[in-house]
Amino acid sequence: MRFQSDGIDFYSNDYLGLAKSKELQNILLQKITENPQLLSGSTGSRLISGNSDVANSVERLIAQKHQFESALLFPSGYNANLALFSTLPSRHDTVIVDEQIHRSVHDASQLSNAKKLKFKHNDLEDLENILKRQRGHCYIAIESLYSMEGDFAPVQEIAAIADQYKASLIVDEAHAFGVFGYGLIEKYELQKKVLATVVTYGKALGAHGAAILCNETVKSYLVNFASPFIYTTSAQDFQWVSIKTGYEFLDQHQELAKKLQDNIKIFRSRNLQSPSSEISPIQAILIPDNQKLKALQNTLSEEGFLTYAIYSPTVKPGSERLRICLHSFNTEEEIIKMTGIIKESI
Ligand SMILES: Cc1ncc(COP(=O)(O)O)c(C=O)c1O
Known part of the structure; x- marks a missing residue:
């Protein structure tokens, strides 16, 4: 059992409930039973003995799904970003x-x-003013959906600015992937306008890992020069298979993202003050006082609601907040009860 899992989940990144899906677990169990080798260690770096047909074929599948030339798998989103930003600039x-x-x-x-x-x-x-003052090549790093505020980046506008200044745009889609199809770059067809995007599989896909989506040249450069890719033992094939299975599951269960949006609507109809987008699964409620915030989180916890409070100095004083993550599996009753408790306390 995981730490503090007994409660109503309004804090995890398991937006679509895939991490608790028995149906998905059974599909994965079946795959392991058919091929137990999936669970074995990879035995080395992907540049030596750790590469596999499974890893290569899953990368081809991901690239094709997102309509990019290539994809490069990583054991986590942290590693993917580490590889990109330590190697390219x-x-x-x-x-x-x-x-x-x-x-x-x-x-x-x-x-x-x-x-x-x-x-x-x-x-x-501000972005343009900074770009105007630079001499060398510029990289712009944004997220499509931000996890502190639950608001979107104006990705299309930023892509146009990047184009204008010949800068390379890199977009982290960790929180948008799965909740909004394959992410906003796919939705707005911006594949040719970005140098790379990062999708992570530990959130809406309920798995673990990440992929960098890019062109062949960037992939080849990373494979040959990115230390976080080269100097580490590759993950087991099971990780790559669970990602592939996650994509298939997502494609077959589009009702989950719809159910999530219905729940977000219920939450928003409760009229709590929030800087978050009205369609975001992350909803921040500003409670600008550490003690009041702590008291509210405790009350919620006593009532069985698991939420996440962000205190100053992690955020600027005056912008302390309760972060609510909504899921496809939350019920209307739970949302109404939780928002009722929040309303009473503010
Ligand atoms: C925006 C963003 N990028 C990257 C990561 C790292 O992903 P992972 O948890 O797969 O290492 C996270 C996770 O917290 C994230 O929120």
Whole structure:
């Protein structure tokens, strides 16, 4: 049993309930029974003995599904971002990141010789002003759906700006993938406008791992130069098979994303003040006082609701918040009861 799993889940990234799906578990069990070798260690780096037909074929499938030339698998999203941002930008380049970009991008930047600058969250003017002042090549790093605020990046506008300034756009789709089809890059058909995107499988897919979607040249460069890809033992084939199975399951159960949207609508109809998008599965409720926030989270926990509170100084004082993650499997009754408790306390 996982730590603190006894409660009503309003905090995990299992947006579509795939991590608890018995149906999916049974499909995976069947695959293992048919081929127990899937569970064995890969025996080495993918550049030596750890590569496999399974890994290669799953990459081809993912690339085709997202309509990119290539895909490169990683054991986690953290590793994928580490590989991208520590390898592609070099000494004379600048990486311009949204100020709310995931920690993995910051960590990766410390491993590269490139300059790193932040632009104000989703602020196109600030981004352009920074771009205008740079000499070398620029990379722009954004997420399509941000996990602190539950708001979207204006991806189409940023792609146009990247085009105008000949900058390379990299989009992390960790929270959008699965909830909004295969992500916003696929939805807006921006594949040719980005250098790469990262999709992760530990959230809506209920599995583990990630893929970088890009062209053949970028893939080949990463395979040959990205330390987080080269100097580590590859994951077991089972991880790649569970990702492939997850895609198939997602395709066959599109009603789950629809059910999730219905639940988000119920939540939004309760009129809690939130800076989040009205269709986002992540809904932030500002409770600008650490003690009040702690008291609310405790009350929710006593009533059986698992939520996540973000205190200052993790966020700026005055923007402390309760982060609610909605799922396809939450019931209307649960949402009404939880939002009732929140309303009473604010
Ligand atoms: C935006 C974003 N990118 C990357 C990651 C890392 O993904 P993983 O958990 O698969 O390492 C996360 C997970 O927290 C994330 O939220």
